[in-house]
Amino acid sequence: MRCSNCYNGELHEERRHKSAEKDGRIAVVTDVPVTVCPSCETVWYDENVAIALDEMLTEMLEHDTMAVRPFSTQTSSAA
Ligand SMILES: [Zn+2]
Numbered sequence: 001m002r003c004s005n006c007y008n009g010e011l012h013e014e015r016r017h018k019s020a021e022k023d024g025r026i027a028v029v030t031d032v033p034v035t036v037c038p039s040c041e042t043v044w045y046d047e048n049v050a051i052a053l054d055e056m057l058t059e060m061l062e063h064d065t066m067a068v069r070p071f072s073t074q075t076s077s078a079a
Contacts, residue, residue: 003037003039003040003042005037005040005042006037006039006040006042008037008039008040009037009038009039009040010037010038011035011036011037011044012035012036012038013033013034013035013036014033014034014035014036015030015031015032015033015034016032016034016036016043017029017030017031017032018032018053018057020057020060020061021061022061023061024065025061025064025065025066026065026066026067027056027057027060027061027064027066027067027068027069028067028068028069029053029056029057029060029068029069029070029071030068030069030070030071031070031071031072032045032049032053032071033046033049033071034049049071052071053071056069056071
């Protein structure tokens with residue numbers, strides 16, 4: 001599949017981490033499945049992944065000063 005941003009790169013799937021900060025707190029979710037363009041470095045999140053990731057980061061920022069969690073743990077426990 002071609003990149004819809006630069007029309008140059010061939011998209012491929014990768015695992016990346018995603019971090020968020022709020023009020024001096026930091027949350028990191030590792031091993032997030034994403035689609036990446038090697039040409040322009042644009043990163044796409046699947047809609048379901050984006051929603052789950054957002055919920056995870058929000059919850060983590062509410063409870064911990066610093067938290068790191070793998071994304072796969074969240075998906076397997078939710079199912
Ligand atoms: Zn691209």
